[in-house]
Amino acid sequence: MKATILTIGDEILIGQIIDTNAVWMSQKLTAMGISVVERLTVSDEHGAIVDGISHCLKVSDIVLMTGGLGPTKDDITKVAIAHYLKVGMQYHEEVFDRIKEIFAPRNIPLTEAHKDQCYLPENVEILTNSMGTAPGMLWHHEGKQIVSMPGVPYEMKAIMSEELLPRLDLRLDKKVILHKTIMTAGMGESSIADRLDDIIERFDDELSIAYLPGLSQVRLRITAKGDDETLLQSKLDQSVLDVSERISDVIYGYNEISLQQALQQLCIEKGITIGTAESCTGGHLSHLITSVSGSSAYYQGSAITYSNALKRKMLGVKEETLKAHGAVSEQVVEEMVKGALEVLEVDVAVALSGVAGPSGGTVDKPVGTVCIAVGSHGVTYTRTILASKDRTKNIAYASNQALNMLRKYVLQAKIS
Amino acid sequence: MKATILTIGDEILIGQIIDTNAVWMSQKLTAMGISVVERLTVSDEHGAIVDGISHCLKVSDIVLMTGGLGPTKDDITKVAIAHYLKVGMQYHEEVFDRIKEIFAPRNIPLTEAHKDQCYLPENVEILTNSMGTAPGMLWHHEGKQIVSMPGVPYEMKAIMSEELLPRLDLRLDKKVILHKTIMTAGMGESSIADRLDDIIERFDDELSIAYLPGLSQVRLRITAKGDDETLLQSKLDQSVLDVSERISDVIYGYNEISLQQALQQLCIEKGITIGTAESCTGGHLSHLITSVSGSSAYYQGSAITYSNALKRKMLGVKEETLKAHGAVSEQVVEEMVKGALEVLEVDVAVALSGVAGPSGGTVDKPVGTVCIAVGSHGVTYTRTILASKDRTKNIAYASNQALNMLRKYVLQAKIS
Numbered sequence: 144m145k146a147t148i149l150t151i152g153d154e155i156l157i158g159q160i161i162d163t164n165a166v167w168m169s170q171k172l173t174a175m176g177i178s179v180v181e182r183l184t185v186s187d188e189h190g191a192i193v194d195g196i197s198h199c200l201k202v203s204d205i206v207l208m209t210g211g212l213g214p215t216k217d218d219i220t221k222v223a224i225a226h227y228l229k230v231g232m233q234y235h236e237e238v239f240d241r242i243k244e245i246f247a248p249r250n251i252p253l254t255e256a257h258k259d260q261c262y263l264p265e266n267v268e269i270l271t272n273s274m275g276t277a278p279g280m281l282w283h284h285e286g287k288q289i290v291s292m293p294g295v296p297y298e299m300k301a302i303m304s305e306e307l308l309p310r311l312d313l314r315l316d317k318k319v320i321l322h323k324t325i326m327t328a329g330m331g332e333s334s335i336a337d338r339l340d341d342i343i344e345r346f347d348d349e350l351s352i353a354y355l356p357g358l359s360q361v362r363l364r365i366t367a368k369g370d371d372e373t374l375l376q377s378k379l380d381q382s383v384l385d386v387s388e389r390i391s392d393v394i395y396g397y398n399e400i401s402l403q404q405a406l407q408q409l410c411i412e413k414g415i416t417i418g419t420a421e422s423c424t425g426g427h428l429s430h431l432i433t434s435v436s437g438s439s440a441y442y443q444g445s446a447i448t449y450s451n452a453l454k455r456k457m458l459g460v461k462e463e464t465l466k467a468h469g470a471v472s473e474q475v476v477e478e479m480v481k482g483a484l485e486v487l488e489v490d491v492a493v494a495l496s497g498v499a500g501p502s503g504g505t506v507d508k509p510v511g512t513v514c515i516a517v518g519s520h521g522v523t524y525t526r527t528i529l530a531s532k533d534r535t536k537n538i539a540y541a542s543n544q545a546l547n548m549l550r551k552y553v554l555q556a557k558i559s
Numbered sequence: 560m561k562a563t564i565l566t567i568g569d570e571i572l573i574g575q576i577i578d579t580n581a582v583w584m585s586q587k588l589t590a591m592g593i594s595v596v597e598r599l600t601v602s603d604e605h606g607a608i609v610d611g612i613s614h615c616l617k618v619s620d621i622v623l624m625t626g627g628l629g630p631t632k633d634d635i636t637k638v639a640i641a642h643y644l645k646v647g648m649q650y651h652e653e654v655f656d657r658i659k660e661i662f663a664p665r666n667i668p669l670t671e672a673h674k675d676q677c678y679l680p681e682n683v684e685i686l687t688n689s690m691g692t693a694p695g696m697l698w699h700h701e702g703k704q705i706v707s708m709p710g711v712p713y714e715m716k717a718i719m720s721e722e723l724l725p726r727l728d729l730r731l732d733k734k735v736i737l738h739k740t741i742m743t744a745g746m747g748e749s750s751i752a753d754r755l756d757d758i759i760e761r762f763d764d765e766l767s768i769a770y771l772p773g774l775s776q777v778r779l780r781i782t783a784k785g786d787d788e789t790l791l792q793s794k795l796d797q798s799v800l801d802v803s804e805r806i807s808d809v810i811y812g813y814n815e816i817s818l819q820q821a822l823q824q825l826c827i828e829k830g831i832t833i834g835t836a837e838s839c840t841g842g843h844l845s846h847l848i849t850s851v852s853g854s855s856a857y858y859q860g861s862a863i864t865y866s867n868a869l870k871r872k873m874l875g876v877k878e879e880t881l882k883a884h885g886a887v888s889e890q891v892v893e894e895m896v897k898g899a900l901e902v903l904e905v906d907v908a909v910a911l912s913g914v915a916g917p918s919g920g921t922v923d924k925p926v927g928t929v930c931i932a933v934g935s936h937g938v939t940y941t942r943t944i945l946a947s948k949d950r951t952k953n954i955a956y957a958s959n960q961a962l963n964m965l966r967k968y969v970l971q972a973k974i975s
Contacts, residue, residue, distance in 0.1 A: 155585075155598070156585055156589075156595040156596070156597070156598060157585055157586070157589040157595065158581075158582045158583065158584070158585030158586035158587075158589060158595075159586075161577060161579070161582055162578075163577070165574075166574045166577055167574065168574070169571075169572055169573055169574030170573070170574035170575075171574075173572075173573040173574060179572040179573065179574075180572070180601070180602055180607065181572070181599065181600060181601050181602075181607070181611075182571070182572060182598075182599070182600040183597065183598070183599050183600075184597060184598040184599075185596075185597050186596060186597075191596070191597070191618075194618075195597075198614060202607075202610070331667065333670055333672040333673060334667075334670070336672060337670050337671075337672065353569065353570065353603075355570065355576075356711065364570070364575075366569075419863075421842075424846075424849075425845055425846055425848065425849025425850070425854070425858075426837075426842030426843065426844070426845030426846040426849065426861060426863065427842065427846040427849075428842070429841055429842030429845075429846075429863050430840075430841055430842040430843040430845075430846045430954075432841070433840075433841025433842065433843075433865065433915075433954075434841070434950070434951060434954070436915075436916070436917055436918065436950055437918075438841070438865075439865055439866070442841075442865055443865055443866045443868070443869055444862070444863045444864045444865045444866060444869040444873070445842060445861070445862075445863035445865075446860070446861075446862060446863075446873075447835075447842065447845050447860045447861035447862075447863060448860045449849060449854070449855055449858055449859055449860040449861075450855065450859045450860060452859070452904065453859055453860040453903065453904075456902075456904070457860070457862075457902065486872070486873065487869065488868065488869075488872070499849075499852075500852070501852055502852065502853075509664070529664055529665050531661070531664070531665075532690060532713070533690070533713075534850070534852055535850060536690075536713060538846075538849075538850065
């Protein structure tokens with residue numbers, strides 16, 4: 144069964160609101176094994192809506208329409224559907240009863256606009272709206288189905304969950320769709336794709352992979368789609384296993400976990416406390432870590448030493464080191480780690496110093512150069528990266544790199 | 560000029576990601592006076608993409624395509640465009656040069672996948688991608704235009720802002736549209752609207768106002784649209800003046816300046832240095848401040864004291880104060896300010912301590928309670944706010960409140 148989603152609304156087309164209705168509908172339909180093949184948004188105009196329905200029914204078995212926040216827009220949609228179906232309008236007493244039922248206890252007088260809501264295009268199957276007055280509507284037309292729902296999110300959700308999906312479920316000849324997402328950090332998409340080339344080539348028709356890149360992270364989503372759930376699950380498991388073995392060095396987790404969540408799990412498991420010393424990232428790393436609920440169980444704090452004076456005073460970085468190598472140097476971040484371990488009293492510390500940009504770059508240390516050190520009272524690892532994007536991206540990229548270095552360091556640390 | 564937006568991606572159709580690219584593109588096109596008539600999302604399949612292009616060009620003069628996160632998907636899109644245009648592929652040395660330029664300094668070896676990126680459908684006009692390797696592409700075809708851009712948001716935005724929109728601007732038959740945005744902080748949308756009621760009522764047809772609320776901030780965008788630029792400009796200026804006089808107490812700037820940018824201008828002007836002491840915001844405030852280029856001219860650093868132990872050790876908060884009033888108290892943030900002034904050696908410090916949530920709330924101090932103090936060696940101001948949203952929003956809301964308190968404090972400070 145193929146579905147399309149048709150949303151109606153100028154406020155979506157001018158970018159004033161985000162079409163969260165369509166996102167929610169997509170998720171629900173996909174979870175039921177219904178394939179959403181297209182999503183279309185058209186303006187609040189009669190012709191555009193009629194053409195939209197026509198286009199959607201060309202590529203799918205069912206079109207789900209929403210939009211029209213309010214009576215005026217509902218009217219346009221109803222008239223367009225009647226036009227498309229070549230039918231007239233019919234008055235529905237049961238819709239008016241429902242409106243009375245809702246308004247009576249609130250002492251709201253009924254108006255002509257409420258009567259208008261009760262005229263629906265002929266041959267409709269009414270989908271009761273438990274959250275409001277405008278009903279959902281379903282038509283069967285030439286072997287296909289048209290569904291229209293109000294645009295108010297909680298009304299649409301109620302109609303879809305309580306009325307529409309149970310009906311579709313009964314009629315459905317289902318395909319099973321299974322997903323698993325593999326989370327990686329520290330390697331680019333093309334390099335990963337190259338390493339997985341032969342594995343992906345052996346995927347059969349029921350398996351597919353999608354690469355979803357972020358800043359110093361790539362998510363690999365493997366999808367299995369077919370008829371036999373048991374068989375699909377075993378195919379999916381095997382493919383995830385094959386991929387995981389091949390690139391185990393860059394995988395940090397599965398199913399949409401963030402780097403900071405993976406770090407938190409690991410640190411709590413091992414009883415390791417963490418602190419940060421930041422210069423160019425200016426608190427962003429600390430912010431990422433503390434954006435996870437429960438981070439106080441392992442994260443202690445940070446010294447954000449934006450000025451060189453504070454690098455010396457708070458972290459004990461030596462004047463000579465700053466002079467000899469500059470603030471953006473592996474020597475300085477090593478001393479920052481040492482200072483952080485002491486002042487923050489943590490097991491493992493990470494330090495960053497770099498040129499976030501857009502100004503401050505030199506030939507030797509261009510914008511995007513960031514030195515990162517991670518260490519405990521034993522060994523310290525240091526590296527210099529080149530982010531070379533804009534200021535915001537450089538800060539985010541460097542923070543993610545530091546998170547990944549921290550994670551790798553803690554991974555191999557002995558339990559304290 | 561009518562435009563359509565065509566996004567490609569199964570991850571959108573299954574509801575895994577929100578198509579924020581399309582929202583941003585809609586806003587930019589609308590702001591230029593280009594009417595977005597439809598938005599269509601299709602799956603990563605050759606036939607669907609070809610049919611999508613065909614549908615979009617039926618209803619518009621230009622179709623803007625994005626999606627294809629990464630080389631694999633870019634390929635599908637490119638092949639579909641070539642198929643639609645009935646042309647072959649052509650190798651572009653300048654695209655390969657750009658890839659080399661990006662990868663050379665990072666010592667990343669170039670692979671076959673990178674060479675594939677350089678084959679583009681014939682007759683292309685290349686739109687340089689300043690943020691990545693995959694170029695934007697533009698074709699002129701039978702009096703209409705096809706644009707294809709990568710799906711990575713910051714790459715798409717760079718191509719659109721730097722390359723595409725300036726080209727469209729030249730070709731556009733324009734109505735004059737003038738905007739001015741008034742930035743406010745510390746008062747809700749309804750309260751502001753109430754205060755402006757009579758002024759807005761007097762706006763003529765060519766003037767309109769939009770309230771764009773954020774976290775503890777509201778942007779007021781006044782738009783003048785018509786034919787006579789000189790007349791429009793004077794109408795716009797007068798309306799901005801009227802509004803500004805009425806609500807001068809909550810305005811911190813104009814035209815999309817951020818609170819942290821306003822703070823930076825003010826501090827540099829007055830020669831005042833700033834430091835922060837953060838607990839519940841975990842570095843977010845420091846991150847906001849340092850996200851502005853040039854912040855090192857006034858911002859020195861921060862003590863992120865997530866644990867109580869560090870509040871004592873780094874900032875000298877007294878054991879008794881913590882015991883008597885709890886970490887989330889006006890007494891503790893006042894001591895944090897005092898400590899921060901000393902350890903960070905700054906003119907003005909701000910401190911925050913609160914319950915970010917979702918856990919940790921009590922009857923007295925529910926989730927969202929945040930104490931904020933700002934002070935210098937003279938006076939300290941303290942307040943307690945209740946954000947009562949989710950963890951992420953509480954952190955952002957409290958940080959914005961602190962920024963506004965800092966700004967007001969510095970505003971009335973004497974020049975040092």
